[in-house]
Amino acid sequence: MAATGTDEAGVKLWPVAGRLIGLMRRRRGLLALSVVSGTLAALFSLSPYLATAAVLMAFFAPQVDWGFVALAGLAGLAGVVAEKALFGLSTYLSHRIAFATQRELRFELAQKLARVPLGFTDARSKGEIRNTLVDEIEVLEDGMAHLVPEVSAAVIAPLLTLGLMLAIDWRLSLLMIAPMLVGLWMMGRMMKDAEGPTRDYLEIQSRMATVAAEMADGIATVRAFNQDAQASRRAGAVFAEMRQMSDAWLDRAIIPGTAAQVLLTSHLMLLGSVGLVMAAAGWVDLAVFAAFLAVAYGFGDLFAAIQGISHRLFRQHELLERLDALRNVAELPPATGTPMIAKAAIRFDHVSFSYGPREVISDISFDLPAGRCLALVGPSGSGKSTVARLIGRFQDPAAGTIRIGGQDLCAIDPEALHRHLAYVFQDVFLFSGTVAENIALGRVGATQAEIEAAARVARAHDFITALPQGYDTVLGERGFGLSGGERQRISIARAILKDAPILILDEATAFADPENEALIQDAVADLARGRTVVVIAHRLHTIVHVDEILVLETGRIVERGSHAALLAAGGLFARMWQAQEATRSFRHATGAPPIPANPALEAAQ
Ligand SMILES: Nc1ncnc2c1ncn2[C@@H]1O[C@H](COP(=O)(O)OP(=O)(O)OP(=O)(O)O)[C@@H](O)[C@H]1O
Known part of the structure; x- marks a missing residue:
């Protein structure tokens, strides 16, 4: 048994059991009841063997007491019934506790994910997080649910029985347990060897989950690029x-x-x-020998249960480590200041930010007074989205300070911060739920009338009412069934409902249908009015009248000023403008639909 307690690999199974019990500590009353009933069940499980032993001892006595034999038989039977009932109770209770703990762990991790920097979820694949949250916690639940009844059966009852047997005859006891101890020692060695492979196994399992999630999420892209074979090869390799x-x-x-x-x-x-030889030689009593044989028969089952629990605990050890890795991820430092934001002004003071060792934002400073509009432009990868994300404290800067309403972002309560910010991203996430629920994400508890009013301003009401169940139409996992333009308008409706003083707008790059685009731009115009706006602009003619344009290149501000000033300067902005104007003239010349100007940002003035 010692081998299961601490194997030499350093995988200490008792502490693992202790940690599992620790996870369930909130329900210690039920847990104690489960332990007591599990232990009693394990003790009663020996009753048929003890009854047989008693019968054999009575049988070998000079005078057979048939009344005693009958009583022993009945007691054995009653013991079996009691064992099953108590084991059932112990298992029932431990499952109830495990299910509740499993729910708590998932909830805790889901909340944790909301508190870690968004960069964490960017860096780790969704599949990996899903694997821990769903599959690995499922296996932990199995460990928790079976721990108490199985440990009771595997450890407590054999120990008590062994004590009894040792008191009756230590030599026969030794014969009974010596091979088992050697067997358990060997099992311990095997577990030591299995430590590395088990870790690898879980790591590969996690990668399999990632590959599976990628295959499911990216199936359209894979097909579109005719990469089925390549994707299958990648999955096949894992x-x-x-x-x-x-x-x-x-x-x-x-x-x-x-x-x-x-x-x-x-x-x-x-x-x-050996016992028979000893009995024949008269070294042990024949009745005692017969009784040992009967008990040894049942003892084998109990030791087999030790193997089961050791194996289970060993697996839990790795899972607990993976769970801890997720639980211990550093959270964004909590805000220390007031939860109020006085003015919706934004200020960057020498802000730098890195993804790992790579600096992607270098020494950026700007001042955006409340109610004004700032545009971020620049080549792809120049850092526009990163600046926008830093405003929402998706990450904290490595250097410099960001202030909203004069307060350091780190001193603002994150909830207050997010109440003051509304984002309209290009990539609109629609969760599985009705259209109304998706819009209501903007404000918890919004009424149907408020949702519809927001949808009207967002120019979404008409297409929503044309859906099969109108506002009650359930959208698929990723908003399946809505066009890109329609998704954008749902996202705008959310922002309208939220009514936050600061709007971060990632201008949609392309919509095939100009009518849709005009609708979106009208909706954005209404949304932007009277707010502080930061717009990531891709089409430069849409930001002609904004207060200030920052031109970014490889994370630095290379130019800044008004549209006219930047054109006059003849730098990067002027070159980007000329390139886009050339495209627009080409579209005009070839009769392609014109790209409408963005009245949104003009309206925001
Ligand atoms: N999660 C990430 N991990 C590592 N690097 C990242 C991550 N996200 C962005 N980057 C890098 O940071 C740099 C700035 O990216 P960012 O998305 O801010 O650029 P952008 O100007 O918004 O580009 P685009 O116009 O193409 O959207 C890029 O070089 C990009 O590769």
């Missing part, structure tokens, strides 16, 4: 890796595993043969 490591583990485990199994079940043979 599946093959999993198979290879499972095969290798099987090859390594089969011989010691079989030997351990033989040892764990050979106690009956050893006790039977």
Whole structure:
């Protein structure tokens, strides 16, 4: 048994059990009840063997007491009934506790994900997070649910029985447990060997989840680029890796595993043969020997249960480590200041930011008074979105300070901050729910009338009412069924409903249908009016009248000023403008629909 307590690899199973129990500590009353009923069940499980032993001892006595024999038989039977009932109760309770704990863990992790910098979820694949949140916590639940009844069965009852047996005859007791102890020691060695492979196994399993999620999420892109074969090859490589490591583990485990199994079940043979010789020689009482044989028979089952629990606990060890890794991710430091924002003015003071070792924002400063509009322009990858995300404190800057209403962003309560900000991103996330629920994301508790009013301003009401169930139409996992333009308008409706004083707008790059685009721009115009606006602009003619334009290149502000001033300066902005104007003239010359100007930002003045 010692081998299961601490194997030499340093995987200490008792602390793992302790941690699992720790996870369930909130329900310690029920847990105690489960332990008591599990222990009693384990003790009662020995009753048929003890009853048989008693019958055999009575049978070998000089005078057979048939009344006692009948009583022992009945007691054995009653013990079996009690065992099943108590085991059922223990399992029922431990499952209830485990389900509740599982829910708490998932909830805790979901909340945690809301508090970590968004960069964390960017960097880790969605599949990996989903794997921990869904699959790995499911396995932990299994560990928690089976821990108490199985530990009771595997440890407490054998220990008590062993004590009793030792008191009756230590030599026969030794014969009974010696091969088992060697078998358990071998199992411990195997677990030591399995530590690395188990970690690899879980890591590959996590990668498989990532690949599966990518295949499901990116299926359209994969097909569009005719990359089915390539994607299948990538997935196939991970599946093959999993198979290879499972095969290798099987090859390594089969011989010691079989030997351990033989040892764990050979106690009956050893006790039977050596004990018989001892009984024949008169060294032990025949009745005691017969009783030991009966108990040893049941003892084997109990030791087999130790194997089960050790295996389960061993797996939980790795899962707990992975869970801890997620639970211990550093959160954005909590705000220390007041939850109020006085004015919707934004100021960047020498702000820099890096993704890992790579600096993507370098020494950026600007001042955006409340109610004004700032445009961020620049080549792809120049850092426009990163600046916008820093305003929402998706990440904290590595250097410099960002202030809203004169307060350091880090001193503003995150909830207050997000109440003051509305984002309209290009990539609109629609969750599985009705259209109304998706719009109501902008303000919890919004009434149907408010939702509809927002949808009208967002020029979304007409297409929504044309949907099969109108506002009650359920949208798919990623808003399946709505066009890009329609998604944008849902997103604008959300922002209108939110009515935040600061608007961060990532201007949609392209919509095939100019009518749709005109609608969006009208909606944005209404949304932007009277707010402080930061717009990531891709089409330069849409920001002709904004208060200030920042031109970014590789994370630095290379030019700044009004549209006219930047054109006159003849720098990067002027070159970008000329390139876009050339495209617009070409579209005009070829009769392609004109790209409408963006009245939104003019209206925001
Ligand atoms: N999660 C991330 N991890 C590492 N690097 C990132 C991450 N997100 C963005 N970057 C890098 O940061 C730089 C700035 O990206 P950002 O998205 O801010 O540029 P952008 O100007 O908005 O580009 P675009 O116009 O193409 O949207 C880019 O070089 C990009 O590769």
